[in-house]
Amino acid sequence: MRPGLWLAVGLILLFSLFPFYWAIVSSLETGTALFDADLLPSGATLRNYGEIFAAQPFGRNILNSLLVAGGTVALALTLAVGAAYALGRVAFRGRGLLLMVILAVSMFPQVAVLSGLFELIAALGLYNSLWALIFSYMIFTLPFSVWVLTVFMRDLPREIEEAAIIDGAGSFTVVTRIFLPLMAPALASTGLLAFLVAWNEFLFALTFTLSDKVRTVPVAIALISGQSQYEIPWGHMMAASVTVTLPLILLVLLFQRRIVSGLTAGAVKG
Amino acid sequence: MYLAPTLLVLAVVGGWPLARTIWFSLSDAYLGRAAEASFIGLDNYLLLAGDGEWWGAVWNTVVFAACSVTLETVLGIGIALVLNARFTGRGLVRAAVLVPWAIPLVVSAKMWAWMFNDLYGVINAGLAGLGLIDGPVAWLADPDLAMAAVVMTDVWKTTPFMAILVLAGLQMIPDDIYEAARVDGVHPVKVFFRITLPLVWPVLLVAVIFRTLDALRVFDLIYVMTSNSRDTASMSVFARQQMVNFGDLGYGSAASVLIVLIVGLVTVLWLMAGRVRLGAEGGR
Amino acid sequence: MAQVRLEGVAKRFGPVSALADITETMADGELTVILGPSGCGKSTLLRVIAGLDEATAGRIFIGDRDVTDLPPAKRDIAMVFQSYALYPHMTVFDNMAFGLKLAGRSRAAVRAKVEEAAKLLRIDGLLDRKPRALSGGQRQRVAMGRALVREPQVFLFDEPLSNLDAALRVEMRFEIAALQKQLGATMVYVTHDQVEAMTLADRILVMRDGRVEQSGAPLDIYRRPVNRFVAGFLGTPGMNFIDGRIVDRGENGLGIALGDGGWIDLPLAAETRLAGEVIQVGGRPEDLMVEKERDDGKHGGVRLSAEVLLVERLGAETHLHLSVAGGRRIIARVGGETSLRQGETVRVSASVDVLHLFDVSGDRIAPVG
Numbered sequence: 026m027r028p029g030l031w032l033a034v035g036l037i038l039l040f041s042l043f044p045f046y047w048a049i050v051s052s053l054e055t056g057t058a059l060f061d062a063d064l065l066p067s068g069a070t071l072r073n074y075g076e077i078f079a080a081q082p083f084g085r086n087i088l089n090s091l092l093v094a095g096g097t098v099a100l101a102l103t104l105a106v107g108a109a110y111a112l113g114r115v116a117f118r119g120r121g122l123l124l125m126v127i128l129a130v131s132m133f134p135q136v137a138v139l140s141g142l143f144e145l146i147a148a149l150g151l152y153n154s155l156w157a158l159i160f161s162y163m164i165f166t167l168p169f170s171v172w173v174l175t176v177f178m179r180d181l182p183r184e185i186e187e188a189a190i191i192d193g194a195g196s197f198t199v200v201t202r203i204f205l206p207l208m209a210p211a212l213a214s215t216g217l218l219a220f221l222v223a224w225n226e227f228l229f230a231l232t233f234t235l236s237d238k239v240r241t242v243p244v245a246i247a248l249i250s251g252q253s254q255y256e257i258p259w260g261h262m263m264a265a266s267v268t269v270t271l272p273l274i275l276l277v278l279l280f281q282r283r284i285v286s287g288l289t290a291g292a293v294k295g
Numbered sequence: 296m297y298l299a300p301t302l303l304v305l306a307v308v309g310g311w312p313l314a315r316t317i318w319f320s321l322s323d324a325y326l327g328r329a330a331e332a333s334f335i336g337l338d339n340y341l342l343l344a345g346d347g348e349w350w351g352a353v354w355n356t357v358v359f360a361a362c363s364v365t366l367e368t369v370l371g372i373g374i375a376l377v378l379n380a381r382f383t384g385r386g387l388v389r390a391a392v393l394v395p396w397a398i399p400l401v402v403s404a405k406m407w408a409w410m411f412n413d414l415y416g417v418i419n420a421g422l423a424g425l426g427l428i429d430g431p432v433a434w435l436a437d438p439d440l441a442m443a444a445v446v447m448t449d450v451w452k453t454t455p456f457m458a459i460l461v462l463a464g465l466q467m468i469p470d471d472i473y474e475a476a477r478v479d480g481v482h483p484v485k486v487f488f489r490i491t492l493p494l495v496w497p498v499l500l501v502a503v504i505f506r507t508l509d510a511l512r513v514f515d516l517i518y519v520m521t522s523n524s525r526d527t528a529s530m531s532v533f534a535r536q537q538m539v540n541f542g543d544l545g546y547g548s549a550a551s552v553l554i555v556l557i558v559g560l561v562t563v564l565w566l567m568a569g570r571v572r573l574g575a576e577g578g579r
Numbered sequence: 580m581a582q583v584r585l586e587g588v589a590k591r592f593g594p595v596s597a598l599a600d601i602t603e604t605m606a607d608g609e610l611t612v613i614l615g616p617s618g619c620g621k622s623t624l625l626r627v628i629a630g631l632d633e634a635t636a637g638r639i640f641i642g643d644r645d646v647t648d649l650p651p652a653k654r655d656i657a658m659v660f661q662s663y664a665l666y667p668h669m670t671v672f673d674n675m676a677f678g679l680k681l682a683g684r685s686r687a688a689v690r691a692k693v694e695e696a697a698k699l700l701r702i703d704g705l706l707d708r709k710p711r712a713l714s715g716g717q718r719q720r721v722a723m724g725r726a727l728v729r730e731p732q733v734f735l736f737d738e739p740l741s742n743l744d745a746a747l748r749v750e751m752r753f754e755i756a757a758l759q760k761q762l763g764a765t766m767v768y769v770t771h772d773q774v775e776a777m778t779l780a781d782r783i784l785v786m787r788d789g790r791v792e793q794s795g796a797p798l799d800i801y802r803r804p805v806n807r808f809v810a811g812f813l814g815t816p817g818m819n820f821i822d823g824r825i826v827d828r829g830e831n832g833l834g835i836a837l838g839d840g841g842w843i844d845l846p847l848a849a850e851t852r853l854a855g856e857v858i859q860v861g862g863r864p865e866d867l868m869v870e871k872e873r874d875d876g877k878h879g880g881v882r883l884s885a886e887v888l889l890v891e892r893l894g895a896e897t898h899l900h901l902s903v904a905g906g907r908r909i910i911a912r913v914g915g916e917t918s919l920r921q922g923e924t925v926r927v928s929a930s931v932d933v934l935h936l937f938d939v940s941g942d943r944i945a946p947v948g
């Protein structure tokens with residue numbers, strides 16, 4: 026049993042990690058070294074990394090992604106905490122149905138709202154701005170956040186809320202002084218997931234932005250191109266890929282538990 | 296009220312655009328001239344029904360979804376079972392498994408596209424080294440192989456999600472059930488099919504539904520790896536191409552509406568299948 | 580401090596009636612225990628007083644104020660919950676200070692109050708700890724401290740000791756009693772533990788199905804339960820009931836035929852109107868006397884033979900499970916040293932004036948006992 030287990034573990038590790046390893050190897054190579062398939066980088070250099078920041082507004086793209094993802098998280102969590110309080114704590118008719126509707130929104134195929142959203146964003150004068158992205162990302166981050174936080178809020182003991190009410194707290198105080206601190210772990214999980222989703226989003230980012238200056242990282246990487254159509258700068262591409270992925274991987278490793286609990290809270294308890 | 300802002304935002308970013316899309320799909324709207332559009336009934340849908348390219352996209356999507364979800368499920372269960380075993384360094388391995396999930400889809404697509412590169416890709420080099428192929432294989436140019444490459448990438452990227460959910464399900468199963476089975480001398484394979492699988496079934500079902508819905512609306516991966524190529528274009532790629540590249544808002548919207556309907560239908564089918572299956576379990 | 584007065588209070592949850600027309604006064608400075616089986620509406624009554632649940636009908640007064648329409652914070656009450664409901668993310672100090680801070684008291688005043696209460700409850704060394712780092716008994720004290728600092732007119736307790744182990748429960752019971760006397764506080768205390776009720780209460784309300792069945796001093800209720808339910812609810816082991824019928828024997832006065840030859844003489848010559856009525860006779864285990872069957876004709880008014888089914892020796896006392904006429908089982912509580920054994924046939928007797936008689940509807944028949 027044991028050797029089999031270790032073999033399986035080895036295969037899993039190879040499967041999971043090799044592609045990223047290969048991207049790192051490639052990102053460190055330039056010229057012809059790039060084109061031979063040695064497992065170790067030959068003539069490692071950081072030139073690709075230098076070039077993507079020099080030749081392209083890649084720093085700017087990263088900043089855009091940070092702003093968009095950060096803004097999305099902030100907005101989604103703020104709205105979701107309130108909604109979760111209402112859905113998880115206040116009994117009213119049609120609560121279950123409302124929750125289902127909210128969840129259904131996150132199931133929409135993105136293309137289905139693409140044209141309407143495009144029109145709306147243009148009408149609001151948000152086209153080609155980061156706000157357009159933050160705003161449109163609500164469609165998948167908000168339902169998810171509401172869902173997870175509602176599930177969590179429902180599990181908080183009712184008596185704590187009542188004790189606070191007797192202590193003279195209004196509903197706003199209850200939410201901010203009692204529930205928010207108690208929900209910190211859930212907020213962290215949800216926030217991280219929302220951040221990742223917003224950081225990775227492509228379709229809206231591709232459609233609602235036009236100029237290099239407001240592009241987010243995924244679009245920028247997808248659109249990296251060389252002098253001609255046949256000369257794709259793979260070295261640059263891999264360098265850019267590694268640059269935006271490393272922080273994410275660190276984030277995931279660091280917050281592994283939070284993320285897993287966020288993912289499973291959404292699915293297992295639903 | 297605390298709910299109002301959320302509902303308002305969702306109505307604005309979800310409800311209203313969906314309604315507009317439905318309206319566009321019944322009109323001859325063109326990009327940039329949406330205001331002048333007039334109602335043309337179901338013409339767009341009729342046109343779609345006879346459009347081979349659309350049906351090609353539908354077929355591509357179905358093949359993609361079926362292949363990748365099946366592979367992910369099997370692999371995900373396998374990985375979850377391994378991770379559920381006790382061994383030193385399990386935490387690290389679990390973290391490593393999450394790595395593909397954390398990598399942006401676009402980046403994954405590019406990474407794999409590079410690995411699948413016909414002339415310089417590591418996959419061709421590896422296969423040649425093992426003597427399995429004699430010349431370079433044009434993975435992303437050949438229609439069938441391109442689909443295989445896309446599926447492969449998707450499986451790599453999303454198996455972690457499946458594995459983590461199944462693992463969570465596995466960890467909710469109390470140990471004493473396994474111990475009881477061991478005491479009764481039940482064969483491990485039988486334990487898996489008769490005990491483990493039924494118990495993680497609810498979690499698995501949710502994960503599979505999530506993944507199926509996701510796979511049916513796939514866009515980024517296919518767009519980035521094979522661009523608008525007809526051979527691999529998914530329904531979403533088709534719809535966006537009609538709307539954005541060709542400016543035919545009405546036609547693209549009609550396709551979008553059909554996607555919504557298909558996704559909805561599949562969800563309902565899954566839920567029904569799951570319920571029937573669960574009912575059978577309960578009846579025993 | 581103030582009294583709590585309920586006038587016709589009712590509470591419905593949809594179709595479920597949790598409280599029905601309750602009119603009661605909980606006197607100033609007294610500890611009133613609300614006692615009853617699970618689901619009878621004890622918590623609901625307390626929550627209606629607290630304002631956490633709104634009464635469907637009736638008025639609630641605290642002191643002279645009608646508080647029916649006031650929110651909980653304005654009712655001048657404090658509540659201690661069964662789960663303690665401490666704020667997990669706050670220190671003991673902050674837990675106790677939260678209400679005062681919200682009320683806008685000055686920092687110094689808050690600190691003084693909290694420290695005073697902490698000293699009283701002997702938790703002044705724990706003020707910087709989080710609830711997680713406290714034992715059950717300490718959490719209980721913090722919960723009481725949080726109530727104390729509010730200096731409320733009325734303290735409400737919902738089964739505050741039920742999460743503690745037996746020894747701590749006794750200790751805390753003692754402390755609550757001491758505190759109540761020391762503060763002269765009005766307290767309303769919900770429990771389903773009779774020992775708590777009997778030892779703590781100045782007055783007990785026994786509830787069933789949303790109604791108050793009886794209220795009064797603990798021993799009064801124990802000695803003169805108004806109906807079968809109250810009689811059976813108080814006391815462990817519970818009161819024994821045997822069916823019987825009142826028979827008029829003319830010259831020889833009234834008696835109760837217990838079926839299967841059992842008989843009780845009744846000293847109620849005047850009450851012949853009861854003759855023929857079907858009743859239930861109740862006797863507490865400790866009021867029954869059990870002897871070996873001897874045919875000496877003396878039976879002190881009660882004649883009932885039984886078979887010993889089980890002898891439970893608890894040391895200080897012994898519980899005898901007996902099967903009497905018609906197969907009914909009763910329990911008698913006798914001394915620790917009894918020589919009776921399983922299978923023996925015994926004679927059960929009792930002094931007539933400690934027996935309780937209930938009519939078919941379960942109400943106490945007034946003139947007896």
Ligand SMILES: Nc1ncnc2c1ncn2[C@@H]1O[C@H](COP(=O)(O)OP(=O)(O)OP(=O)(O)O)[C@@H](O)[C@H]1O
Nearest residue numbers: 592595596597616617618619620621622623624771
């Ligand atoms: N929020 C509610 N919604 C509907 N019914 C309720 C609600 N709260 C209580 N009830 C019902 O009211 C009745 C009284 O409940 P309550 O909690 O007051 O009982 P209790 O005497 O405190 O019981 P326990 O000793 O188990 O705590 C029960 O039948 C209960 O089911």
Ligand SMILES: [Mg+2]
Nearest residue numbers: 621622623737
């Ligand atoms: Mg209760």
